[in-house]
Amino acid sequence: MIKKCIGCGSILQDKEENKIGYTYSLDKDLCNRCFRIRNYSEYTKMDRPNNEYIDIIKNINKTDDLVLLVVDIFMIPKNIDEIFKYINNNVLLVLTKRDVLPLSIKNENIEIGIRKKFKNIIDYELISSLKNYNLDSLFEKINKYKKSKNVYVVGFTNAGKSTLINKIIYNYSDSNLEITTSIMPSTTLDTIKIDINDNLTLIDTPGLLVENSLMDKVTSKELKKIMPKNEIRPITYQIKEKQYIVVEDYIILEVSDVSLTIYASNSLKIDRKYKIKEYYSNIHDLKVNNQLVIEGLLYINFNKETNVKIYSKYNIDVYSRERLW
Template identity: 35%
Template sequence: MISDTEVKALLADDLRCIGCGAKIQTTDPKAVGYTPLSALKKGFDKEEVLCQRCFRLRHYNEIQPVDLTDDDFRRLLSQIADTKALVVYVVDVFDVAGSIIPGLHRFVGHNPILLVGNKVDVLPHSVRRSKVKDWIRQQVNIAGIHPEEIMLTSAKTGDDIGPLLDQIEQARHGQDVYVVGVTNVGKSTLINQIIREVTGQRQEVITTSRFPGTTLDRIEIPLDDETNLIDTPGVIHADQMAHYLSAKDLKYVAPQKEIKPRTYQLNAGQTLFAGALARFDFIQGARAGFTAYFDNNLMVHRTKLTNADRFYEQHAGGLLVPPSEDELVNLPPLQRHEFKTTMKTDVVIEGLGWLTVPANTVVAGWAPKGVSVLTRKAMI
């Protein structure tokens, strides 16, 4: 086993956690990068130098809070503007609005952006990829972000990683590659897939979790003798649906399997609840089918519009879950957004899913205050 003297020498030489990139330290259990000395020595023997936080996350799927602010994350990202590099910007196809990094152009400077739409594997097969790309481009353009190219992939399954790597190699022109994104878009999982594709290494290298915010500092992965693929911390976006849910309820906003559509025949004056997280009111129009695209385990309940407010008050946290009753206090009040459709339209609750509604209807979508409710031309 490695000696205490050798460990201290390595610590003095800027030893980093292979999971999150934080500098390893053995003195302050509450600070970033802490690991007990005994655990660190065992880690060397197993060639697995992990901070205590990443060790518990990897082996027990437990997240521990860290004292890093949004400003800390943004300071790390701001270094990109001073370099010449390719920026790979990862967004969640289910939460494009929640994936927007405000002021991204200031962080990346004049560097080109390759945008990656992740989690495409859970979209119904009937969704055309060209429509998904068009939708993403429209949303990021509104935010002043103009990517050179948009690629769709699944970090979970590894689908389309080869074509993505080809595109990265073509676009980087021998320069470093920075991977950026808000928390919970699957950025570190994507990088793990890239490492597997390039090296054939099967073991997970970068700490990944459903929990937002697991990469604490930049992590450099060599692409060749002179350039690196650099994973940056996820920027915390407070309006993401995932931030309002406990660990056990995150599965409802992060589907793991292909979503199966559910169609409901509705008359005007009826309401659909998606757990306690969202609500759709059919206000005006002829009887028609409305198709819901949410996680397959998320229960959808139908009631009369005139009774909807009372139904929510009585059943939120009970019949209407998630969130559970004890977590309901953390959920902002639902806010109403009304739309009149002239064509078949998707009413999108960012980070949760969407409801496809027919033309010539008046509908209202409700979501926790701060979560975006948008419309788009129907994807299917």
């Protein structure tokens, strides 16, 4: 009989120690990797090719089950729309991690931006799993829109899908199951079915990989600094002559004659400099309309269209986009 790890969904096996699903005894419910993440916060990188994750999402198309698309409101990936290529199901958009976005950004403005960006959704909810914010309202919407017992939870890696499901289990079911969550990408490796009640089964799925994201280049220790833990304090600079903004040892931004506001984790070291001794080899020269995104690290709002030069330690996506709010 096939037995799946209750933490990450992978099929348990006791043969190959370095492969997915390894456990030294098939009597266990957790694979070794999940056991180590949970008990020692020790993460072993163990991912599958992105096309296998895409195939899992595509399979949902064969059903008319409701889909919850979970999106990290601070790190909306560049290719977020890709998901709509794979599924035609009804999509309830769940914007999560509201707790890290500054409260000075009004929910009404977020709603306007979201309605403009996501045209193919039946509804949306702005939540924080961490703070239990709007979870009752989300749970009502799930019950309102679901067409069948099964509801799929999809999104990009690290969006907070499994954390949300754990919260729903805790709040609204008698079960004490817990899915493995972590700060590193590709924590969930296969589908995990969770019965919330007789009429509702949530199905967790592995997150699609974010292309060229800093998330994939750094250690878990670094990621702890990069991922905001609490409300972001935006940093504004008025820049006249040519200056440099340095973010840890990840990027150097070269700008002049502009006002900019940086949204990034409060734990990151951000400095303004007039001279730079050493640059990085990945160079991006681009015109930014009003928002610059460094994938997996931060975004910066500009008061006007401007030319910027970015030196990046790693080969990651750097691009301009229309700000949503």
